[in-house]
Amino acid sequence: MKYSYDLHIHSCLSPCGSDDSLPSNIVGMAALKGLDIIAVTDHNSCGNSRAVDKLGNEYGVLTVPGMELTTAEEVHVVCLFHNIESAEEFSEYVHSKLLPIENNEAAFGKQQFADEDDNIIKTEPLLLINATEIPFDGVYDIVKTYSGIMIPAHIDKSSTSVLSNMGFIPPDSKFSTAEIKHIGYKERLIGENPYLNDCNIITNSDAHYLEDINEPINFLELREKSIDCLLDTFNKKYIKGR
Numbered sequence: 001m002k003y004s005y006d007l008h009i010h011s012c013l014s015p016c017g018s019d020d021s022l023p024s025n026i027v028g029m030a031a032l033k034g035l036d037i038i039a040v041t042d043h044n045s046c047g048n049s050r051a052v053d054k055l056g057n058e059y060g061v062l063t064v065p066g067m068e069l070t071t072a073e074e075v076h077v078v079c080l081f082h083n084i085e086s087a088e089e090f091s092e093y094v095h096s097k098l099l100p101i102e103n104n105e106a107a108f109g110k111q112q113f114a115d116e117d118d119n120i121i122k123t124e125p126l127l128l129i130n131a132t133e134i135p136f137d138g139v140y141d142i143v144k145t146y147s148g149i150m151i152p153a154h155i156d157k158s159s160t161s162v163l164s165n166m167g168f169i170p171p172d173s174k175f176s177t178a179e180i181k182h183i184g185y186k187e188r189l190i191g192e193n194p195y196l197n198d199c200n201i202i203t204n205s206d207a208h209y210l211e212d213i214n215e216p217i218n219f220l221e222l223r224e225k226s227i228d229c230l231l232d233t234f235n236k237k238y239i240k241g242r
């Protein structure tokens, strides 16, 4: 079966995310648009994942717990998890690796934890968009210990991507799925980076505002609509013709 997806969406917990991007509004918007599978991936935190998960069950949208991790090299990596507990444990670990710099709301925006009923529970004091102490080459194994997978984010972006910040895809990388911002660049990127030949290539909205969440325009072929099936697919090398 083919399922529509958008696996890179920011909530009001990301300083750059809209204050209107409450979990209820994101999942409600996804349901309205007819998306099958979404992931809320805030910068360096899974703090709103639990609320998103509850709402996903309510609205019939499969919600994958996630985060957009910033590595020590300021490379963005989407990390997805099998369940909330693992995501929250990873989130705690990442928090311990954040630079101890406080957020300045006036300069960067609010970082709000919300519940499924639109209540703001608390705010995150440390600035979440900073780099962590986690190096890119350590992400795969660390995320794996939390039963998660890594997907280098918007690799064609001119900043905060593996290609922009490291210049190339390290040949000893282990990831099997990569995110491209402009899917039209796919063939060119694969041509320039043979590592991508064996990768599943996905594209997401990276929405910071509700209206930017994707319409059901991108699809994944999955045996069933489940997180296990999705992550198993992303974890396997891409085989042409599959």
Ligand SMILES: [Zn+2]
Binding pocket: 068, 076, 153, 154, 160
């Ligand atoms: Zn990013």
Ligand SMILES: [Zn+2]
Binding pocket: 008, 010, 068, 206
């Ligand atoms: Zn993002």
